[in-house]
Amino acid sequence: MANFILRRIIGVVPVICGVSIVIFLLVHLAPGDAATALLGPQASEAAKQELRHTLGLDQSLPVQYLAWLARTLRGDFGVSIATHLPVLTLVLPRFGNTLILTFGSLLIAIVSGYVIGLLSALRANSLFDRLIMSVTLLAGSAPPFWLGLILVLLFAIQLRWLPVSGMDDVTGNGGVMDVLRHLALPAVTTAMGPAAVITRIVRTSLIEALGRPHVRVARAKGLKRSELLRRHVILNALPPVITITGLQLGYLLGGALLTEVVFAWPGLGSLLYDSITARDLPVIQATTLAIALAFVLANIVVDLINAKLDPRLREA
């Protein structure tokens, strides 16, 4: 197992390097110039040239990339071009906020997906099941930003239960309850699509498991229903469900970045948006690096869980 973990972690290094190179190239190949964006139209060409020199933007791409890599390996992410603030102080708190939103959504997606999927499977083809399948189809296909706006209109503007935007009440004293209230709508919005997918997979997987011969035998032996489900059905239905749940984690992270803009949730998504519009290279690099890292680590965790459940995978 230790060997498996080590192999997976070593595998992360080329992925992260690849991501950082691609992002670096993409930002540099895009037209538009940080110096003009920053100094404004009235700045002289000499001033712009000087700024490009100060920022190292007048050097060749490989030189710029290697310089960035060397600094990053030392833990120096530089200073934001637009705000003059150290990049780490910008990215770290935002990263934490994105993780809060992602894990909040993951929890909602897993709990609701598993519970509803199970209920649906137990009443397969009933009216309830058919209704759930239609709702999940709808929830799975609707774009998250649209769902977000609908939820805001209903729960915040009409019913006035929950706040519209942000992570806490800017005039209040904060606290966990305040964050939870602000988390509710964006987390539900982000969770909706993945929850729908998980529900359908859980249902299919359980229906399949319920029809297996060993379950029929156990039932014939008079095993209690709860015991039957726990020991013979759910465990056997789990592997595909876990794999799909793991894949949803990536989707959740991506979805969270979009939802952040609609709900003004101060995570990496809105930071990325701001930094791209300002061609703020150090911030773009650090933000995408954080996203890539989160994505890769999430995948490792899923692999580990699957390997724990299915020993055959450890050798693969």
Add this chain to the structure above:
Amino acid sequence: MVLRRLALSLALTTSVLAATAHTGAEAAGTLVWGMPAETDSLDPHATGGWSTYQVTYQIFEGLVKEDLTKADEPTPPIVPALAKSWEISDDGLTYTFHLREGVKFHDGTPFDAAAVKFNFDRFWNESSPDFYKKAKAFVIAYTKSIKSVDVVDPMTVKITLTAPNYQWLRQGLQSYGQPLMISPASVKKYGNDGVALHPIGTGPFKFVERDQGVKTVLERNDDYWGTKAKLDRVIFRPLQDPATRVNALEDGEVQMITTPPWDEIDRLKGEGFKLSTNKNAPYINYIHLNFKNPALQDVRVRKAINMAIDRAGITKEIMHDTGRPEYGMLSPGTDAYDPNFKVYGYDPEGAKKLLAEAGVKDLKLVFELPQYGTGELVETWIQRDLKKVGIDVELRKYEWVTYLGKWAAGMSPDVAMNEIGWGMSTPAWTGVVTRCDAFPPGGINSGYYCNKEVDKLLDQAIATRDPVAAKAIYQKVNHIVMDDAAYVPLDDDLEPVLLSPKVKGFVNPPEDWFDLSTVSVE
């Protein structure tokens, strides 16, 4: 059983969330402003852009300022700020500023001539150890006129210009690098980059904290030298998504939003929110016509384009009357603006006739534009209007930073038009975009218009001390530029601001930022 417990705890969580609901609480005297963009650095010397000045205007002051407490002035009057008075020598070269006594920066250090000298050294004097290159790049429009800065005595400063420039004071109050006074002690303590997180000035509000992307918090400066602010606190919140800004206003999370979506304004007014506008915005939206494009060499073609566009239709149908048609290259926020100036009205038949006279058939033009959240409605309207007189327009859209770079670099000959919304509260701005020596790179005469007579008149205007005479010259310049049909002025925005009914005392002045010291929230 497990399931039931789970379901129960979910239900409980939901009801607790609902029960703690909706404090929406604003503390007494706190204004929360939902802004369309995050501000950049709060160092006023080393930043540009009006959204940042909306914040820094509250914290910092210069020697003089524009009085933004009056809504109905055609242009904001220049009034004393940290200089209680000033004299301009007869030759127009020397400005002597008498500084206000007893003023303290927010860190408690005194404001005096040494502080003024330090600030000018920072953004202008390359030979000073306090010089900051980045600041000079931003404040350049103001500093390029300066020859020397001298301390006469602890409360008097003398600034000498290289040539008479009677728009100089106003040029220092525009949105690209403002010569505002920063506490020298704070710059020494936190370093040049540190000013962004420790902005310390003398203004009516003090900086409290900034959570990038979330909020910037200011509180009242109780030791302010002038009339103290009414609000206890101002909180600036970046809410990029227009729908989110509107929702936050309706929900009471913010009490003020700028750049509201046009389509929502009437509905929100109907719900009791207050709409504040100003008819003297210091900028206009306009199109540069490219003098390097072969099809636009003939003045009749340029005139036809000007006559083919139904500007009144744009401001009525698209902007829902929160905008006004513009027919000249002077922004309404300047004293030289004439609301009745109109060389080319909407006349599609006349445009067709001119095109026929010029022998133009099957004209195809490329129009470069930035992508905004408004879906380029105005540009599509223009495309349709020009099609009606027989001109095919290809719209080429670019993301903002890309566009800004292309615009500042000047149009290539295959491009016919590009657009921007810009202006200043000084009529000298017309020269910034029309002068022959403002060709890119370095200048932003993006369509390469050049008329030596315009340059001569602009030189004359800036050296004219009498404001009435200067105004007449700027109006003449405007006439020549439009006779040449060098640009297509389109419209201006009446700077709509939506306010909660709880907000009192808000003034929407002829400027892109506001004086929040007069505002209170019930």
